[in-house]
Amino acid sequence: MIGKVSSPPDISVVLPVYRTAEFLDPLYQRLSSVLKSQLLSYEFIFVDDASPDNAQEVLQRLVRQDPDVRIVSLNTNQGQHGAVMEGFRHAQGKIIAVMDADLQDEPEVIPKLLADLNERHPIVFAGRVGKYESAFRLWCSKLHKGLLFILTGLPRNAGMFFVCRSEVVKRLLGFRISRPFIPVLLARTGFPMLSLPVVRKKRTIGQSAYSHWKRFRMTFNALLCVLKTGPSFWVKIENEPKKETIKIQTEALRHHLHNREQIFYFDRKIKTTMIPEETPYNQKQVEALLQVLGLPKGAKILEVGCGMGRQTFLLAKRGYQVDGLDLVPYLLQKLHEYNKGRFAIRTFCCDVLDHPSEMDGQYDAVVGFFVLHHLDALHASFSAMARFLKPGGMMGFVEPNPYNLLYYFQILFSPRMTWKGDGGFIRMRKRILFHAMEQAGISPGPVIRFGFFPRFFVNCPRLTDLDTFLARVPFWNAFLPFQIFWGKLDTIPSKRT
Structure with missing residues (x-):
């Protein structure tokens, strides 16, 4: 990882990067401007998911320009959700924000999400609304999210633009899932979730990295994640003095999460x-x-x-x-x-x-x-x-x-x-x-x-x-x-x- 933070910031923004090099400069400018206007200390964690373009070159320049920019470089492509999970492992902020790096998610929405983030709602999604994709893709997305809503209670318009408290991420990292699907894991943490409708804009440059086949695989991974995190899942607990990893069957934790839900x-x-x-x-x-x-x-x-x-x-x-x-x-x-x-x-x-x-x-x-x-x-x-x-x-x-x-x-x-x-x-x-x-x-x-x-x-x-x-x-x-x-x-x- 490149870049260091001297003290824990108010907010960590995790941004997966894959074929989005042309967006990184304007994204950084808008993000830093928004957070400075809120008088928040921050760190930007750009996770380079083995991007084939010149994203690494742009990120290196941003690190030299701003000490609050950090880079996590992955040797192989882990996919959006795997990259974000890797970013979570390096985040030090009291609040964690996640958004795409292609500017379809507007940084100016973050203050609106932070205004509703509290103990009552420790997870706040920017619910995607609007015609930001083709009619067929929107229909498939609606079907996919409707199914997850029925199975997990995840808000119907929830996506990968959200803010949450650091304790949510700590519990999220406890799941032992080889192919994570983060919205499902958030629903499984048992923390209350809130979704605020936010109009998402169409992509102005380039094409989405999600082909039809990748979307199908994403839906399959989401359903697999639902099954793996069902009534009886394994949680990884670190014993700090001995640094031992203990596996426990989570009956008590399951009951606690059920009550919260x-x-x-x-x-x-x-x-x-x-x-x-x-x-x-x-x-x-x-x-x-x-x-x-x-x-x-x-x-x-x-x-x-x-x-x-x-x-x-x-x-x-x-x-x-x-x-x-x-x-x-x-x-x-x-x-x-x-x-x-x-x-x-x-x-x-x-x-x-x-x-x-x-x-x-x-x-x-x-x-x-x-x-x-x-x-x-x-x-x-x-x-x-x-x-x-x-x-x-x-x-x-x-x-x-x-x-x-x-x-x-x-x-x-x-x-x-x-x-x-x-x-x-x-x-x-x-x-x-x-x-x-x-x-x-x-x-x-x-x-x-x-x-x-x-x-x-x-x-x-x-x-x-x-x-x-x-x-x-x-x-x-x-x-x-x-x-x-x-x-x-x-x-x-x-x-x-």
Whole structure:
């Protein structure tokens, strides 16, 4: 590497260089001007990805001109994402920015991205919009990004122009991936992501280094990256005193990242269906569960995943003592706003696996509505929830039916749903949940399925009775949209050590 930085700068800008020699001088001028206007100390890390043009000659001149310019030279072409990862290994800034070196990404956008970069949003993308390529390439790009959105929750217009905090890059470098695809890795870090729409200009000089074949390979690498960084991946941890590399199976880290993803998912994608309303649809779910559990009035209930109180208020209105537990602070804040002091509802903002010990053995029933499919570790979660119950306490959950095709279409076409956020409903099957319940000392009862029409039909007064009638037809019972998993605590769960 050529060039040195005396002290860590405010921002490191990583720029992969391949056949972009003619852009380097104007790029440097515009970048340095923008960052100086923001009163930021900086370093420019140009990664020469074995570029066949005279890029190295131009970069050497920039190093002599500005001590804050650094060059990382690669002997063989690693591709855009491999080059950026190499640049990350040399970046020292508190903030890291990544952009292309062909000026299709405008340096003047960086202050806009930095303005929204904070602890709440440690990754901010410049979302690509506009007609910056041919119609066919834009269509292929839309298909590619739409698929990644479904699989990982990555913003639909996210690309390789973004800013992030240094801790994001540290976690990113922990992935052991031979062919990295950086946007997917960013999504897998579990840090919240924000995308700001930015119009991208057409290339004015030369042609893109991405041929149709290279784009196909990029999509293949992206999907491979999704698979390799799935539920169980390996993380490299450096032991500083001994300089040893330790491989660990990341169950605890996976759960932590899952929780961060869920918080981000519900913190930024509030669905209108979560707003508390006394609709026939919501009341039907509450009545169906209460009928199965047979709880007496005044029973003490804990609702896990209470959200903004859509069912919580309906339970309290029916004379039950209700507490709520949720992982997302914003949802609990909205619950209290909607409550307006009507009901005495205590709320706990925590993970069921790490709840206050004062909650153990306090409840006659633990219930939840569409929450189990958002949990990461079902067996551990059921064991933790069993500790909430008094001896002989009841447990009941309303969940979507994976054999009903409606949910697949909802995730595919609803802009506020993703496979990463809601795809856990495919685990809501009898064999999986019964095993988890039995391991927790819960004796499961028979699965109850109900409902027929989607929400907007059920809320129509003329169709409510028809919905009930059709749900009673035995022929399609296995495919009804809602199912109740319930049971009774048989054995007192062991206390936490």
